[in-house]
Each structure stands twice: as structure tokens, then as C-alpha cells.
Amino acid sequence: MRSVACVLCTISTLLFFVSAAPAAQAASSRFDRGERGIVRAINRARHHEGLPKLRMTKRLARAADVHSRNMLRADYFAHGAFVQRVRHFASFRRVGETLAMSTRCSSRRFVQMWLHSAPHRRVLLSRRYRRVGVGRRVGRLGSRVACLVTADFASRR
DSSP: OHHHHHHHHHHHHHHHHHHHHHHHHHSOOOOOHHHHHHHHHHHHHHHHTTOOOOEEOHHHHHHHHHHHHHHHHHTOOOOOSHHHHHHHHOOOSEEEEEEEEESSOOHHHHHHHHHTSHHHHHHHTOTTOOEEEEEEEEEEETTEEEEEEEEEEEEOO
16 A cells, blocks of 8 residues: 555656646746847847847846747737836836747848848847847747747846
């Protein structure tokens, strides 16, 4: 009887860790290779305009990642109340956001799309922003597989 209780306890512990793992990974502040590539491409564009590099921050990355995940989960593509959302994760005076969606997860492609759109270009090349966080997720949006990117920009000044 004692060994059965021990086995059941072990199984329930394993189930807890297996079920908790996806939740822990659901919205993280890690910088994956693609997200770092997007920031490098943004910083290259900023360099060509004589602007300082943006620094990646974990809090902005978490805000961006949560938004990309939520858009896929709820099947929508929109900014929503991004200022309040970003400020929920970190305290910044100025906040901006860009979104992109594509069937391919190409860092250069996303940045080129933003640079060819006047409102997005203004955000990417704004002197006001010093920090950035990027959240890139792949999933189903509507009936298509899509790569969604949220880039949140901020400055304390």
C-alpha cells in the first residue's frame, strides 16, 4: 500500500511539472535568435539615419511576447490599448509599438515592411525611444499559419 501511495505521489508531481511547463513558457522575457535579429535589423536602419542603437529590455520583451501570444490565442491582429499594456510591465514615459504579420518569420522582411510604412517608420526611427522589446510567435491566425511580431519601444524621458 505504501509503494502505491509513493507511485501516485510521484505521478501527480510529474503531472504538475508537465502541465506547469507550458504555462511558464507561454510568455517569456527570453530573447530568441529571431527576436535578436529583428532588433539588429532595426538598429542597422537606425544607424543609417545616424540614430543611437536601441537596447533590448526583458520587461518590454515580456510585454511584446504576451501581446503576440494573446493575438494568436484570441485570433485577432490589433494594437489595442498598448500604452496601458506596456506600462503594466514597466514604467516608461514614452511608449510606441509596431506589429507585423507574415507567413515567413524573416527579421529583415519585418523591418522592411515597417520601414515602408510611414507610421511604423516614424516609430522605428524615433529619437525618443532608447529601449525595445520584441515578441515573435508562430501560430494560426484565422485559417492561416502566421508569424506575428510585436515590437514595443520606450523611453524614460
